[in-house]
Each structure stands twice: as structure tokens, then as C-alpha cells.
Amino acid sequence: MSRRGWALFLAMSLIWGVPYLLIKVAVEELPPVVVVFGRCVLGAALLLPWTVARGQLRPALRRWRPLLAFTVLEMTGPWLLLAYAEQTLSSSLTGLLVAGVPFVAALAGRLTGEEERLGRVRLLGMGLGVVGIAVLLGLDVEGLAPLPLLAVALVVVGYATAPLIVSRALPDVPGVAAGAVALTVTSLVYAPFAVPRLGEAARAPADALLAVLLLGVVCTAVALALFFALIREVGPQRALVITFLNPAVAVLLGVLLLDEPFTLGLAVGLPVVVLGCVLATRRSPVRRDRAELGDVDAAVP
Numbered sequence: 001m002s003r004r005g006w007a008l009f010l011a012m013s014l015i016w017g018v019p020y021l022l023i024k025v026a027v028e029e030l031p032p033v034v035v036v037f038g039r040c041v042l043g044a045a046l047l048l049p050w051t052v053a054r055g056q057l058r059p060a061l062r063r064w065r066p067l068l069a070f071t072v073l074e075m076t077g078p079w080l081l082l083a084y085a086e087q088t089l090s091s092s093l094t095g096l097l098v099a100g101v102p103f104v105a106a107l108a109g110r111l112t113g114e115e116e117r118l119g120r121v122r123l124l125g126m127g128l129g130v131v132g133i134a135v136l137l138g139l140d141v142e143g144l145a146p147l148p149l150l151a152v153a154l155v156v157v158g159y160a161t162a163p164l165i166v167s168r169a170l171p172d173v174p175g176v177a178a179g180a181v182a183l184t185v186t187s188l189v190y191a192p193f194a195v196p197r198l199g200e201a202a203r204a205p206a207d208a209l210l211a212v213l214l215l216g217v218v219c220t221a222v223a224l225a226l227f228f229a230l231i232r233e234v235g236p237q238r239a240l241v242i243t244f245l246n247p248a249v250a251v252l253l254g255v256l257l258l259d260e261p262f263t264l265g266l267a268v269g270l271p272v273v274v275l276g277c278v279l280a281t282r283r284s285p286v287r288r289d290r291a292e293l294g295d296v297d298a299a300v301p
Contacts, residue, residue, distance in 0.1 A: 017249020042216025175228020
């Protein structure tokens with residue numbers, strides 16, 4: 001990847017490792033629908049005026065069909081499902097389960113004719129990522145209710161397919177504009193359910209309200225702008241490899257701040273996950289036939 005790609009990749013690896021902690025803190029005191037609504041309203045309040053000021057709203061709305069599909073798969077469905085799941089699951093386990101996103105994305109890319117090739121080195125990296133996540137897990141999942149696990153599985157599917165829509169159907173829509181529209185739509189969807197409970201939410205402890213604030217500003221508004229830039233810089237499949245490092249951040253925060261279990265798997269699995277990320281994000285080899293023609297775009301960045 002380019003230097004810009006690595007900078008965006010590392011920033012997103014950290015920023016989207018934090019929401020699992022914040023969601024866990026928030027849903028201890030607030031209903032999941034209020035958490036999602038607050039997050040989306042704050043994000044939209046920051047991104048929508050910027051979009052309007054730059055004259056990008058109307059062009060984005062012309063692509064409303066794929067934009068609506070992206071909204072449902074990336075926000076409207078997954079964020080409520082995550083909040084619901086974390087009422088039962090630890091933030092560490094939730095983050096680790098979401099690490100399955102790159103593999104579902106690779107499968108979806110193959111099924112939809114994605115041109116980006118997965119060479120042996122990248123496949124090895126993704127395999128190491130699986131091993132690392134399995135070791136990192138180090139948690140006993142027996143006895144957990146199946147519905148929260150199913151909710152996270154649906155989140156994985158949504159997160160894996162949404163970037164394909166961005167790269168294929170929304171290449172000319174600025175990321176901030178797409179994010180602003182998606183956040184606004186999701187806010188409107190959940191408003192009838194969340195607004196009647198805002199009075200109750202206002203009496204929640206300060207740490208829960210602060211968690212929602214950080215979710216909306218940092219993990220939503222800022223993160224979405226960076227994520228769209230990352231997809232366009234390195235491609236959807238490579239961009240989703242951040243979900244290998246997100247769980248590591250989630251586990252560390254859960255252990256340090258929420259007293260969640262620290263296991264031997266954490267010490268052993270983290271280096272394996274990092275190595276898997278490095279290999280899985282390597283530049284694909286230049287195809288010989290195109291290289292001979294001097295095609296500078298032959299290699300995937």
C-alpha cells in the first residue's frame with residue numbers, strides 16, 4: 001500500500017476498535033435504539049452541513065438506490081444489531097467475531113466478479129488472521145444465547161458487502177456526502193422509536209452519555225470520512241482487513257477499562273493477527289502481460 005493508504009489503514013484500525021467499548025458502556029444504561037439514534041444524529045449534524053456547503057448533496061441523492069442499500073448494510077441494520085448483541089456479549093468477544101468480515105468480503109467479491117486477485121501471500125495473511133483471531137478468542141462461548149451471535153453474524157455480512165457498493169455503484173459520490181445521507185436516513189428511521197425515550201435517556205449517567213457523544217463524533221463522523229478515503233485508496237477487500245486489528249484494540253480496551261478477561265490467547269494471538277494484516281494488505285503482483293505493455297495501473301495499490 002502507499003503511505004497514504006497505510007496512514008488511513010492504521011487510523012481506521014484504531015478508531016473502529018473503540019466503538020465496541022463505547023457501545024458496551026452506553027447499552028448498560030441506555031436502550032440500543034437510543035444509542036444508535038444518538039450516534040447517527042451527532043454524525044449527521046457534523047457531516048450534513050459540510051455536504052450541503054460543498055454542493056454535494058444533490059449529486060449524491062441522484063444515486064439514491066445504491067446509497068440506500070449502503071445505508072441499510074453499513075448502518076441501519078448493523079449498528080442496532082451490535083448494540084443489541086452487546087447487551088449480552090462482551091465488547092472483546094463482539095469485536096473478535098466481527099473479524100470475519102474480510103473473509104465474507106473476499107467471498108462476496110468472488111461471487112460478484114471482483115477483479116482484485118487474492119494471491120498466495122494475501123491468502124496466507126488472511127489465514128494467519130483467522131488463526132490469530134481463533135487464538136485471541138480464548139473465551140468460552142458455550143452457554144451464550146444464539147440470538148446475539150446471530151446478530152453479530154448479520155453485522156459481518158452487512159459490513160462485508162457494503163464497501164462493494166461503494167466501489168462499484170458510488171465511485172463518483174464523495175465519502176462525506178454518502179455518509180451524511182446515510183446517517184440522516186438512519187436517524188429518521190429510528191426517530192419514532194428513540195425520541196419518546198430521550199427524556200429517560202437524559203437522566204442516564206454521564207459516562208453513558210459521553211460514550212454516545214464519542215461514538216457520534218469520532219467513531220462515526222470522522223471515521224466515515226476516513227473509511228471512504230481508505231476504500232478508494234486501497235480497494236474494498238484490502239480496506240476491510242482493518243477488522244483484523246479492530247478486535248485487538250477492542251480486546252485491549254475491554255481488558256484495561258472494563259475488566260474483561262485477559263487470556264494467554266491475547267498475548268499469543270495479537271502478533272499473529274498483526275502479521276496476518278501485513279501480509280493480507282500487500283500489493284498484488286503485476287500481471288506479466290500487462291506489465292510488458294507498460295501499464296502502470298496493473299498493480300493493485
